Amino acid sequence: MLCHDGYGSIKSEMKKSHMMYDRRGEEHHNTIAAMHESIRGSNDNAAIYWTARMLVSGEDPLFIARRLVRAASEEMGNSDPNSLQLAVSTMHGCQLLDRGDREVLLAQCALYLARAPTLKREYFRLEKVKQVIADCHGPQPSVPFHLRNIPEKLLAELGVDNKRSFMPEGMEHLKFY
Structure with a gap:
């Protein structure tokens, strides 16, 4: 809320409302990476922050949902099979609901994934097999x-x-x- 106590307050409020986000550029990729890394690091506080920041910045909720599916597959794998099911259900829900309802789904999913046990065996094993094939x-x-x-x-x-x-x-x- 803007206070009318001079130029300094207006300038301060303008700084608060400005977020660096470019839906196709580096900040777009940095922010989605930050969400993914927060999930990988089991930091639910940061996961919800980065998810909300993308939403407030106007990111496409379906893009966020797709990245949550990838995070569930890469980070949880078979250590928590419900993670992938929840992420896919979240993405499906995002296709059916309006923006406000999508945001709640995305927040729930990001928090669940950040709290789920991580186990990257599947991802690393797949990479090992791909390397054997490439070699x-x-x-x-x-x-x-x-x-x-x-x-x-x-x-x-x-x-x-x-x-x-x-x-x-x-x-x-x-x-x-």
């Missing part, structure tokens, strides 16, 4: 015959043992999980 020189190994989309009866007729490794030949020793 493969030449074509990728073939899908083992017994894993291909072939009727079981035909596999039996061909004498293929379907209890073999599920990994490609030469990669049976690799453990990702």
Whole structure:
């Protein structure tokens, strides 16, 4: 609220109302990263602050919801499967509701995720597997015959043992999980 006690008060209030936010530039990315890092760091206070700051700045609630889905998948993984379900439900709810109601959903989700146990195993394991695939020189190994989309009866007729490794030949020793 503006007080009428001179230029200094007006200047002070104007500073308070100005937020650096550019929906397509660096501050946009910095702010969403701050929300994600706050969730990763289990800081519910900061998670709700950054979520609210984006909303007040005019960020698209669906963008925030999508990032909450990513945070739930990356940070919680299987340590709290409800996290991903809640984040997806939040995103779906944001598609159905008006802006005011979306904000409550986003706040609830951000707080839940920040309080949920984090476990990044899935994310790191996926990155490890992707690196093994990228490091493969030449074509990728073939899908083992017994894993291909072939009727079981035909596999039996061909004498293929379907209890073999599920990994490609030469990669049976690799453990990702």
